Amino acid sequence: MVQYCNVKGCNTISGQGIKMHKLPKNEDIRSKWIAAISHHDLKFKILKSFSVCELHFRSEDYHIPFTSISNTVQLKKDAVPSIFNKNDSLILLPCTDSSTSTLNMVEVIDDNFSYNENIQGNDHKLSTPSTSHAQPSDQCIAHYDVSKSPKNNDLIDNDDSFITTPTSSKRKRKVFWGDFKTVDDIETPNSRLKYWHASQNVITEQKKTITSLRQINEKLLKQVKTLNNLIDHLKNDKKIISDNCFSVIKESLPVAESELVMKQLNMTSNSKITPELRTFAVTLHFYSPAAYNYVRDSFNKTLPHPSTIRKWYTTVDGTPGFTDECLKAVEIKVKEMKEKNKKLICGLIIDEMCIREDVHFNGSRLQGYINFGQGSEDSDSLPMAKEALVFLVVALNSNWKVPVGYFLTNSLTAQEKANLVTTCLQNLNDVGAIIKTLTFDGAASNISMAKYLGVDLSSNLEPTFQHPSTLENVHIYLDAAHMLKLVRNTLGDWRVLKNQSNGLINWKLFINLVDLQENGGLHLATKIRRRHVMYHKEKMKVSLAAQTFSASVADALTFCEGKKYPGFENSGPTIEFCKYVNNIFDFLNTRNFLGKVKHKRPVYIEQENEINEFINDAIKYIESLKDFNNTPVIDSRRKTGFRGLIVCLKSTRNLFYDIIQTKQLDFILTYKMSQDHIEMLFSAIRSRGGFNNNPSAAQFEAAYKKLLIHTNLSVSKEANCTPQDSTNILYVSSVLKKKPDNFLDVLCVEEEENIGVEYDILDYSPGLDYKHSVIEHIAGFVSKKIMKFFNCMECKEVVINENDSKTYTLIDIKNRGGLTKPSEDVIKLCEIAEKVFMSRIHSTLNSHKNPIDFLVVKVMSNININEYFKSLSDHIYTQSPINNHLLQLIKIISKHYLTIRLHHYNNEGCY
Known part of the structure; x- marks a missing residue:
């Protein structure tokens, strides 16, 4: 113009x-x-x-x-x-x-x-x-x-x-690049000409820069005229959001709401944040904090600060997100510890529980779509949730645990899960809790999540990262129970592993042991059964894996190898493997601060040298294991379980130096870092619907809210783990009826038909030596139990063997100081009771209401009481002839043995 x-x-x-x-x-x-x-x-x-x-x-x-x-x-x-x-x-x-x-x-x-x-x-x-x-x-x-x-x-x-x-x-004076240091430099016409040319160059470059920035800004403004353009820009150009985030944000905000979000993003004033912008902010920050910071900077800090986002995550009604009531409860515990001049040290446990894909309208909102605290609850375009990611806090120096939040998800990425963990750590730090450990299982997404937290478990086995708020060390634990199951699965699938000296660790030996026990009818004081070696339908059972590699199995294999039973040759490497795995799991599962047994007692400052020696030896052994192709198992395709045990051992040592040597704690119970706590929470949630293995999102939310109020819940016996600490369990009081000692009168034996008939059962089968060793072991337990029933010192002396020179093969192998060696008369009575039991059990269960009493009478009819406990012959003369100590002793021994065998018979389902 x-x-x-x-x-x-x-x-x-x-x-x-x-x-x-x-x-x-x-x-x-x-x-x-x-x-x-x-x-x-x-x-x-x-x-x-x-x-x-x-x-x-x-x-x-x-x-x-x-x-x-x-x-x-x-x-x-x-x-x-x-x-x-x-x-x-x-x-x-x-x-x-x-x-x-x-x-x-x-x-x-x-x-x-x-x-x-x-x-x-x-x-x-x-x-x-x-x-x-x-x-x-x-x-x-x-x-x-x-x-x-x-x-x-x-x-x-x-x-x-x-x-x-x-x-x-x-x-x-103006200073340009490399020219005209002083005013005298521009006194001559030539220097003035140079000055003019230099100024023109600067102006030209600045004009180019301004033009370029203007073009970039105009291009960006054109790209982000709509929210869809902004999301496309973050995904395709900046590549800082995932496909999952891309689809969720698009579906969570309809077109009309997207326009409102863009209008508010372009505002320069600090206007009130609308619900639409709040949903967008929480969603974007949940999936990618980097993308959130980029958008926040690009739109002049219109979006709220990330600390505000963390406050939005908290909820007050048990809906998905971090639960405000639980965080306040933790804060109260922190104040209680401060009153005692102590700090509250905790561990964080995370795990996912599968839920049924189901959408439910509860009258005000839809339940069943993915939700992480502030997601859109009315959109039916979001994917349905398949899992509930739960965060649980366990106090290391107190006796409580509490869930602090959960999120309904559908295949979270590793980075998204790491973002949630970081947010949880920051929230707990805000209330004063000191988090020292982080526990999760060995899923691939969790291993990748650890990389985003700062720990590369795929190559470097130094499981420590810095807390996002305090920069203190947080130690990672891969749940020992899950690692044990992975080790069992590896050996069970591969059948053979090699130790450092190329000795074979053979899965066949466990199968042979089960076959021997089934054929013999008696067990070598082990819990290994057919289901332990046929574990494929029960892979999640921790007890099966722990009992397979237990010390009792190692003792049984040692016994069989010593007796030179067929199929147990070269059992040494397998026995060594069982002992190492058993000791490592015991060390990572200590739960009694009064424990005295080696590897089961808590970690104290006085045990520093012993702990270091054990950890170094265990790590060295695991690293020496190889597959059949001589490839180290920690570098094989099935490395997770073995690497996980190494991670747990190293984390325990690091935690020892972090909180024990610094005198923050007096001891460590490694069971506090177990996922058993969160597994029992899942079992309690399932039990709210009648042990529903697949609750819906609505059922999960309802059970979660009830758990925040009612803490006393029973745990299913069929759960993946069982409670092993002092968690309160809700129980139904009942009056136990005491069964009277209704023994049949020994004087009435002759009235029973065929009562004195002897059967061929008194002859031993070819497995005499095997059965005799097992009966000896059971007789020792019977002697220990019946000692509580006698006040008579003379009777107590005849049931135990005080002669240490006698050899008891199985008892000596298994004895670690707590087993009782029975007397010869107790062993003979138990052998007679075993013969009666095996010959009569099938007919007795169906025809008698009190099978134990009936079998006791049969045992009494097959013995001559004058041949047992001869040292009591003078002692019985001072007592009633029909109810003297000798008769009572024989009946009690027979009853206890038959009770043990009947329980075992029923548990095995032999009938």
Whole structure:
């Protein structure tokens, strides 16, 4: 638009390269402008587009700002137009080649004149401030021929001086790249030319930069005109959100809500955050904090700070998210510990529970879609949740555990899970809890999650990362029970492993042991059964894996190898493997602070050397194991279980130095870091629906809220684990009926038909040695139990063997100081009871209400009491002949043995 100078008599237009100045906004300067122009033009009227050209200002009204790079002159803020007639002063015109003439400075010079430049000849040009933005020398004062001008004296006498050149102040020095260090550098024409070229280069580069940034900004604005454009930009251009995040954000906000989000993102004021923007912010931060920070920075911090997001995660009604009530409960525990001058040290356990894909409307919202605290609950386009990710806090120096939140998910990525863990750690730190351990299982997503937390478990087995808030060490535990199951599965599937000396660790030996026990009818004091070696339908049972590699199995294999039973040759490597795995699991499962048994007692400061020696030896053994191709198992395809045990051992040692040596705790119970706590929570949740293995999202939420109030819950016997600490269990009180000792009278034995008939059962089968060893072991247990029933010292002396020289094969192998060696008479009575039991059990269970009493009578009918406990022959003369201590002793021994065998028979399901 062409602008005209509105001063009367001036016809200057903007197209002539002359600056136009609008009326200033400052009221004082504006009034001075109006007064000056009104003095010249009495009919002056203020117009909306009123302009004054630069020809009405003097040279001293201009200056070059200090911040100007190209020496562009600007009008001073307090300048007032003062030139309204051509005779008032020289008129500024554009400087062109055709209009340039020579002004003889000698003829017009006056004492009032002062110049910045040294006059070096007769012909000079008088320079004034430039009016151009780009070139300082594009404008100059119009030059007049002195011969055509009025006489000098007339000029001097005039009130308004013909020419006035002000004395300019010294300009601040400009420094350019590598040139013009001082003012003297631009005194010569050549240096001034270089100065001008350098300034032009700087201006050119800055113009390019400005143009490039403007184009980038315009391109970005075009891309993010809609929320869909913004999401596409984050996924395709920046690549900082996953496909899952991409689809969830698009589905969680409809078109109308997306427009509201974009409008608020573009606002500069701190307006109230709408629910739509809140949903968008929580969703984006949940899936990618990096993308959230990028969007927040791009839109002038319109989105809330991440700390605000963490507060939004908390809920107060048990819906998905971090539960505010639980965090407050932890905070109360922190205050209680502070009153005792202690710190609350806790461990964090995370795990996922499968839920049934089902959508339920509860009257106010939909339940069943993915939800992580503030997700859209009314959208039916979101994927249905398949899992519930639960966070549980266990106190290491107290006796409580509490879930602090859960999220309904559908295949979370490792980074998304790491973001949630980080947020949980920050929330717990905000309430004062010190988190020292993080426990999870060996799923591939968890191993990848650890990498985002700062621990690479796939290559480096140093399981420690820094807390996001305190920067203190947090030690990672891969749940020992899960690792044990993976080790069992590896050996069971591969059948053979090798130790350091290439000895074979053979799965076949466990099968042979089960076959021997089933064929013999008696067990070598082990819990290994057919289901332990046929574990494929019960892979999740921790007890099966633990009992397979137990010390009792190692003892049984040692016994069989010592007896040279067929199929048990070269059992040494397998026995060694069982003992190492058993000791490692016991060490990672200590739960009694009063424990005294080696590997089962808590970790104390006094055990530093013993702990280091055991951990180093166990790690060395695991690292030496190889598969059939001589590949180390920790580098094989089935490495997770073995690496997990190493991680747990190293974390326990690191935790020892972190909190025991620093005297934050007196001891460590490693069971506190077990996932059993969260597995029992899952079992309790399932039990709310009648042991529903697959509760829906609505059922899970209802059970979760009830658990926050009712803490006393029973745990299913069929759960993956069983409670092993002092967790309160809800129980139903009942009156136990005490069974009377209703033994059949021994004097009535003859009244039973065929009572005295002897069967061939008294002859031993070929497995005599095996059965005899097992019966000896059971007889020792019977002797230990019946000692509680006698106050008579003479009777107590005859049931145990005080002769240490006698050899008991199985008892000696299994004895670690707590087994009882029975006397010969007790062993004989137990052997008679075993024969009666095996011959009568099938018919007795179906025909007698009290099978134990009946079998006791049969045992009594097959013995001659004069041949047992002969040392009591004189002792019984002081007692009743039909109820003396000898008869009571024989009946009690028989009853206890038969009770043990009947329980075993029923548990095995032999009937």
